[in-house]
Amino acid sequence: MEGERVLLVQRRLPREKSYLHELRELALAAGYVPIAEIEQVRAQDAAYQIGYGKALEISELVKKLDIDKVIFFNELKPVQAHNLSKLFKVDVIDRFQLILEIFAKRAGNREAKLQIELARLKRELSFAKEYVHVAKMEELPGFMGGGEYDATVYERHIRERISRINKELKRIRKRKRGAHKRRSRxxxxxxxxxxxxxxxxxxxxxxxxxxxxxxxxxxxxxxxxxxxxxxxxxxxxxxxxxxxxxxxxxxxxxxxxxxxxxxxxxxxxxxxxxxxxxxxxxxxxxxxxxxxxxxxxxxxxxxxxxxxxxxxxxxxxxxxxxxxxxxxxxxxxxxxxxxxxxxxxxxxxxxxxILPGYTEVRIILKRNDNLNKLIDELSEGCRIVSIEDNSVLVGAKIEWLASKVKRISELGGVIVDRKL
Ligand SMILES: Nc1nc2c(ncn2[C@@H]2O[C@H](COP(=O)(O)OP(=O)(O)OP(=O)(O)O)[C@@H](O)[C@H]2O)c(=O)[nH]1
Ligand SMILES: [Mg+2]
The missing domain is CATH 3.40.50.300 (P-loop containing nucleotide triphosphate hydrolases)
Known part of the structure; x- marks a missing residue:
């Protein structure tokens, strides 16, 4: 399937770096086809992010090059995104939304999906007042379903969803922490x-x-x-x-x-x-x-x-x-x-x-017929460095060794030598 044709834009100050190269890679990752890149060096314009003259120029290019979407490196405020898309007559998104699109495409599990949704909602919340303002100004159809344009209602709605997602993420994280504890033990x-x-x-x-x-x-x-x-x-x-x-x-x-x-x-x-x-x-x-x-x-x-x-x-x-x-x-x-x-x-x-807390110790066994049993029990959690008649040299995390001292002694082992 042909990807959508996009035009990439960055506005920057003279001392700021150009990120168009990276923006292009991100656009490709999201499945877009980058057609052209535009850069403008100037301060931010409140209404259009770039200068109005430049915006008009891009608008011509969008028509001429048959562009489906314009992607800005700079973060766009709702009013800017709105003004730009009205002028260009195509969708306009910014780098944040582009990254979210890539994430959304690739999110494999529930946790990743929830995290993406959370990021999206948090951004929406940060722009809520302005977004409602733009929506009101324009009577955007379908906004909040029933035409509810009240900023506080809109914000509350987002906050409720954020809190539901946070609860579910908390449960997932708790499970993960348990797994983590087991792993480190x-x-x-x-x-x-x-x-x-x-x-x-x-x-x-x-x-x-x-x-x-x-x-x-x-x-x-x-x-x-x-x-x-x-x-x-x-x-x-x-x-x-x-x-x-x-x-x-x-x-x-x-x-x-x-x-x-x-x-x-x-x-x-x-x-x-x-x-x-x-x-x-x-x-x-x-x-x-x-x-x-x-x-x-x-x-x-x-x-x-x-x-x-x-x-x-x-x-x-x-x-x-x-x-x-x-x-x-x-x-x-x-x-x-x-x-x-x-x-x-x-x-x-x-x-x-540079492994922290790695130690090698020799364990001598009073009865060497227990040696295999000891090695069997320990080997999962440590490195068996060498084995001799009635002793074994093991390397492991010191905390782990400490947790095994009792068991080693039950099996008739004595820790005699510490290296490192
Ligand atoms: N020539 C060369 N290419 C490499 C080497 N290591 C990785 N690559 C290539 O670099 C690209 C990215 O490799 P990945 O292993 O997916 O990189 P990553 O860091 O896991 O990337 P993300 O998961 O997207 O963050 C692939 O095309 C790899 O084949 C290397 O040693 N030499
Ligand atoms: Mg990878």
Missing amino acids: SGAYLVSITGYTGAGKTTLFNRLTGESGYIDGKPFATLSTTIRRTRLNGIPAIVSDTIGFIDSLPPLLIESFYTTLEEINNSDIIILVLDASEELEEVNRKIRACFDVLESIGAYLKPMVVAFNKIDLLSPEDVKMRIEELSWIKKPLVPISAKKGWNIDALVKTILD
Whole structure:
């Protein structure tokens, strides 16, 4: 099916960056066909966002190029969206709505769907007064069904829906927290793969876990967190693949996707995946955007490894040069290619180097016929490093080991030696 033909617009101040490139990628991800891009450098116009002259110019282009929809990078107030669509005679949306459209298309589970609805309603609420004003002015047909134009009624209606969704999300989250507690009691390390959208998180997840998560090369291929139990050099780990970050993700969206992000906060270690193959300026911009999100959810100071991905697209000299340029990142950085499977071992090794609370201890058994039973019981939650006649060297989270001391002693084991 042919997608709708769209025209992309950004208004910016002289010192602001152009985001048309990213807007184009988002439009493609939503299934649109970007036909043209327009940029205007000026201050915001209250009625049209861009200048009226520019708006007239776009209006001509819409006709000439047979455009179905105009997408703005800038946030549009209801009155602006209304004025623009009246002038262009086609739908006009902004980046926030575009991101929501992509999310809505990809939301796999109930939680993701509710989160999207929540973000949409919260935005509607923030604009409620103005929206009602525009509706009144224009006598928009069908608005609030029975022609109820009262702002307070409209707001109450949205608030009720928000509160219903919040209740349901609370139930889902409670269930998730229970699952999380069980997971961390199992001895496994929780590893979150995070990063900008399209960095290669799912590709790396698949590499680390042998899974085959959804990859399509468009932004936000992954929306809900996928988790999978695996072992990293024998150490039990639960790896999660999470929603991608994006520059200046509207705060409302961050808020709504809170649980997905909370999972990152609950993890023991973060792998931050970067697409190293882009222009250095782009790489820098995206790292900063990721750090901003991690900071805003309080996860920035967690043990973190930066996976410098897609090095198969660069020359070795380029890789070296880029790593030097990025020395301002005060985190261990490992160049990899998730797609080709290059240097994954080094990445795992670096992860193991910074695992919080990892300890290796030797357990000696008074009666060696209990050794197999002990190994059987422990192996699920720890790494069996080596086995000797009457002893075993195990590596595990210290809290987990502490929870097993009693059982070890019941089986006639004595912890004799601690390494690390
Ligand atoms: N050349 C190259 N391409 C890669 C590599 N890793 C991932 N890709 C490609 O990059 C694109 C995005 O990969 P994904 O793994 O879906 O990225 P993601 O970070 O999960 O993306 P979202 O879920 O949308 O946030 C796909 O086309 C991958 O095939 C790599 O090491 N080298
Ligand atoms: Mg993904």
